[in-house]
Structure formats: structure tokens, C-alpha cells
Amino acid sequence: MxxxxxxxxxxxxxxxxxxxxxxxxxxxxxxxxxxxxxxxxxxxxxxxxxxxxxxxxxxxxxxxxxxxxxxxxxxxxxxxxxxLAPAPGNADRYRLQEWLSFVGTEIHKAFLFPTFWYEDDGSLAKPRARIGQTLSVPAAHLADREFLVGSSFTVADAHLAWALMLLRPAGVDIAQWPSLKAYLQRMQARPAVREAIATEMALRKAVAA
Ligand SMILES: N[C@@H](CCC(=O)N[C@@H](CS)C(=O)NCC(=O)O)C(=O)O
Structure with missing residues (x-):
């Protein structure tokens, strides 16, 4: 297993x-x-x-x-x-990798990681100033699309949905980007996503208790 x-x-x-x-x-x-x-x-x-x-x-x-x-x-x-991923060799596979890389580097490592892991000694000002510009990219892409790649849920959506969920605790209001807000609501309504979040939130509370 x-x-x-x-x-x-x-x-x-x-x-x-x-x-x-x-x-x-x-x-x-x-x-x-x-x-x-x-x-x-x-x-x-x-x-x-x-x-x-x-x-x-x-x-x-x-x-x-x-x-x-x-x-x-x-x-x-x-x-x-x-x-959950276009077949290797399909042009959309590279789109999937493009989004996985964007979420992992531009959103996660450039913004979420320092925000949650570093003490704010002033060094977070630049990542904070930049995140709006970064998020405007998926916001524009999702303005007329339901999913990041193709016409169904892929692992790129799992990755972006996770990152967007952390915006609020990171002090960023997703309502600035209506398409991202609607997208996150759609992703969170999926049964598997709901169950995964419920499981991890319960574990998080147990750790905090
Ligand atoms: N490049 C890695 C980053 C993984 C990562 O930074 N994970 C965080 C949690 S979101 C972590 O375990 N941080 C602990 C540490 O780096 O010490 C990936 O995309 O999986």
C-alpha cells in the first residue's frame, strides 16, 4: 500500500x-x-x-x-x-506541469512558505507586495474556465485549491479576485476535497488542543 x-x-x-x-x-x-x-x-x-x-x-x-x-x-x-492528469505526450500535460510549477514556486515558495515559516521582521513586505500580481494570473485564466487544465478536475486544481485555502490565514482576502473565490468554492464543494479538508482540520485541532 x-x-x-x-x-x-x-x-x-x-x-x-x-x-x-x-x-x-x-x-x-x-x-x-x-x-x-x-x-x-x-x-x-x-x-x-x-x-x-x-x-x-x-x-x-x-x-x-x-x-x-x-x-x-x-x-x-x-x-x-x-x-486527473492528461496523458503523457498530450499537449495539455505540459499545461498541467506549467500550473503545478506556478503554484509550487510563485504562490507556495514565494509567498505562503515565508509567510508561515519566517518571523515578520519586515522581510515579508516584498512577497506581500507581489502576491496580488501573481494571483491575477490564475484569476484571469479562470475567469471563463471551470478548471485550470482542460474541462475537468486535475491534480493542478488540487494544488491551487490548497494554496488558495491558505490565503485567508496568510492575511490575503480572496474576494479581490471573484473568479478565484468562485473557483475555490467549486473545488471545496467536491466530495473528495471536502472529506480531505475535514480530516486534516480535525487533526490540526487535535494538535492545537
Ligand atoms: N518543493 C516542495 C516543498 C515542500 C514544502 O515546503 N513543504 C512544507 C509544508 S507545505 C514543509 O514541509 N516545510 C517544512 C520545512 O521545509 O522545513 C514541494 O513542492 O513539495
């Missing part, structure tokens, strides 16, 4: 959503990112991945795959018939 190392509401949520959307069972291991320990046995998470970051997907053959863009495409390709 596949295994996913995750932290509640971190970027690994997109991988959980993808697993649930394709209907593939996995064993989930919660990670405490600040201490780099695995919750179940207090084990050393850096022993699982030297990157010390989630997601980590342990494949059936024991290999460990990291990086959301790779993990998400791997999960999508487990069940091609579910359409």
Missing part, C-alpha cells in the same frame, strides 16, 4: 485530495514539521526524507517520492481513466 507523509493543511493536502479523487487507499503518517518527527512513533522524519518536508509518498516498491509536482503526477497516473 502507498504511504503518505503529511502535515495537516500543509501542501501535502493536495496529495491527499489526489489520492481520494482517484480512489486509491494509502497509509497516512502525520509529521510534526517543527520537530521533524513522525507523530505515530516520534521517529526521525529526516530519516524518511533528508529534505524534512512533506509530502513524501512511499511507493509500493519502497522508493520515496518527494516534491508535490512529482507526487501529484504519480498519483494521477495510477488511474489514468480518472483523468
Amino acid at each position: 502507498l504511504q503518505l507523509y503529511f502535515s495537516p493543511m500543509a501542501c501535502s493536502l493536495a496529495s491527499r485530495i489526489a489520492l481520494m479523487e482517484v480512489g486509491v487507499d494509502a497509509r497516512y503518517h502525520q509529521v510534526h514539521l517543527t520537530t521533524k518527527t513522525v507523530a505515530t512513533d516520534d521517529g526521525d522524519f529526516r530519516g524518511i526524507s533528508s529534505k524534512g518536508a512533506v509530502p513524501v509518498l512511499v511507493l509500493e516498491n519502497g522508493e520515496r517520492l518527494t516534491e508535490s509536482a512529482a507526487v501529484l503526477q504519480y498519483i494521477a497516473d495510477l488511474k489514468p481513466e480518472r483523468g
